[in-house]
Amino acid sequence: MxxxxxxxxxxxxxxxxxxxxxxxxxxxxxxxxxxxxxxxxSSKPKKTYDPYLLKNMREVVEKIIKYINEKKSIWIYGDYDVDGISSISLLMDFLSKFTNNLNYYIPLREEEGYGLNCDAIEDIKKKGGELIITVDCGSTSVKEVNLAKELGMEIIVTDHHNLSDEVPNCLILNPKQEDCHYPFKLLCGCGIAFKLAQAIQKRLDAPKKYLSDVLDLVALATVADVVPLIDENRTLLKYGLKKINNSKRLGLKALIEAVGLRDKEITAGHIGFVIGPHFNASGRIDDAKASVKLLLSNDAKIVESLVKHLVKCNKERKAIQEKGLEICKEKVEKYYLEDLFLVVDSEGTHEGVIGIVAGRIRDLYYKPTLIVTQSQEEGILKGSGRSIDDIDIYEEMKKCEDLFIKFGGHKNACGFSIEKSKLDLLRKRLNEQALMIKQKSKDAFIKKxxxxxxxxxxxxxxxxxxxxxxxxxxxxxxxxxxxxxxxxxxxxxxxxxxxxxxxxxxxxxxxxxxxxxxxxxxxxxxxxxxxxxxxxxxxxxxxxxxxxxxxxxxxxxxxxxxxxxxxxxx
The missing domain is CATH 2.40.50.460 (OB fold (Dihydrolipoamide Acetyltransferase, E2P))
Structure with missing residues (x-):
């Protein structure tokens, strides 16, 4: 302890x-x-901002309306977590009021990984795609955006992640981009998608009901993506929770009943610990399309089948997660108890749960933690990390970036891939860095x-x-x-x-x-x-x-x- x-x-x-x-x-x-x-x-907060304060919003809205009016094929491309799933569902739901030429694409976690990828873009082109709108991804996808344009497609990036020095050559909606004067920078991906819908609704003078109908999706993503529940996020979440508690969305209502929350007032805690993990489970160990289908379907039989599938996926996810956790705990106790920075091979645990396992190990020992597992490529490990309050895991990992094939993250979490032969060296270097931190601040490893x-x-x-x-x-x-x-x-x-x-x-x-x-x-x-x-x-x-x-x-x-x-x- x-x-x-x-x-x-x-x-x-x-x-x-x-x-x-x-x-x-x-x-x-x-x-x-x-x-x-x-x-x-207040139960009716007012803190929200004009969507047109987002850089490029007018140009983005006009381009989307042009493609709608010309009856061209629009594809929504998003991530496989709750934020991505909710963002895709929101734009599919909202834009379907104006066009039937809509499709969506979600990459498979194990085969394709996070974000835009070239194979997916080529696939969308083959299927007749003319405009791609990304949600919850794309801010660093320079090569992929160039490919889409070379293939004759337009692409718009909507995202909330940090941008790198080289920015994709397309219209971008992201409050974190340079010269964007939007007052609140901490919306989730679905929050950005909602601001886009809000701007289109204003431009077309469409019924405001189109917006209120999708606030439940914003609430799901805002909680599940763990963005700060302050300012505009707090406003959107409060109204979104009211929508969830008077849900007309057949799939969400059915899932709430299936997980034993039928007579409960749904709170942010229920989303974070019960509802969100069920939507996440399909993307972690199967295909996240099942979650989008559930959120969009109005067919009772399809909904029933999808709910059963998500419940089954979540049970399977829990079992895999618990097995992986036990493997990692045993290794920590046997080999790494004196380490300040835990780096543990989970022996082939499904990569969809290693981030959760990293968080659990971090909480048990209160040390920054990396959990790795074998990828589909021989000799290559994929890893996920979680940190403690006083250690910026991104900065510590960045000092070792010469060891990684791929690496990204932020202060509290990271993801990476590395050759298996370099894992011991990574562990050694991170522990040396952690010791230096402890020597400067002995309280860094004490939970406050x-x-x-x-x-x-x-x-x-x-x-x-x-x-x-x-x-x-x-x-x-x-x-x-x-x-x-x-x-x-x-x-x-x-x-x-x-x-x-x-x-x-x-x-x-x-x-x-x-x-x-x-x-x-x-x-x-x-x-x-x-x-x-x-x-x-x-x-x-x-x-x-x-x-x-x-x-x-x-x-x-x-x-x-x-x-x-x-x-x-x-």
């Missing part, structure tokens, strides 16, 4: 009511003015737990839980607040603190000695029994977590969900 440092943000003792708790949380997020607070908490506010048990009420709902949806950039309760004196007997089939969960009841607060609190820690045992079954604990209203069999009770606990205070 790795070390965790607790830190209360802007410690303030004068937090005495629900309103001051909420304002303290928002202040921690940098939201201070009355106007900002009102917008952030940021605590928003200190609470007394008596402050954890239904009123507070309702007020906290206004800060949702939670996610990157708008993380769930964490609270600390100090010196809870555990009342239940040693044997009754554990629950679950194998006693793996923790349930503590008690009052706070620190505040002389006589309000009894129930604190639940899923999977945290081992943590409690490891610190010696203390009878007085500080706990960090989040309050929740537990409803069961018509009864309600307030619980505190434990994220971490310690015997002594910070």
């Amino acid at each position: 790795f070390e965790t440092n607790w830190e209360i943000i802007n410690e303030d003792k004068d937090i005495d009511d629900t309103d001051s708790i909420i304002k303290k949380i928002l202040r921690n997020k940098g939201i201070t003015s009355d106007e900002e607070i009102e917008e952030f908490l 737990l940021r605590i928003d506010c200190e609470l007394k048990p008596s402050q954890i009420t239904e009123e507070l839980i309702e007020a906290l709902k206004k800060i949702e949806p939670y996610g990157m950039g708008n993380e769930k607040p964490q609270f600390i309760l100090r010196q809870i004196k555990v009342k239940n007997e040693k044997d009754s603190v554990f629950m679950g089939k194998n006693g793996e969960h923790l349930k503590l009841r008690g009052v706070s000695k620190f505040y002389d607060d006589l309000t009894e609190i129930t604190a639940i820690g899923f999977g945290m029994a081992k943590n409690y045992k490891d610190i010696g079954y203390p009878q007085n604990v500080d706990v960090v977590g989040f309050p929740k209203l537990n409803e069961w069999n018509g009864y309600k009770n307030v619980q505190f969900m434990i994220y971490d606990l310690k015997e002594k205070g910070i």
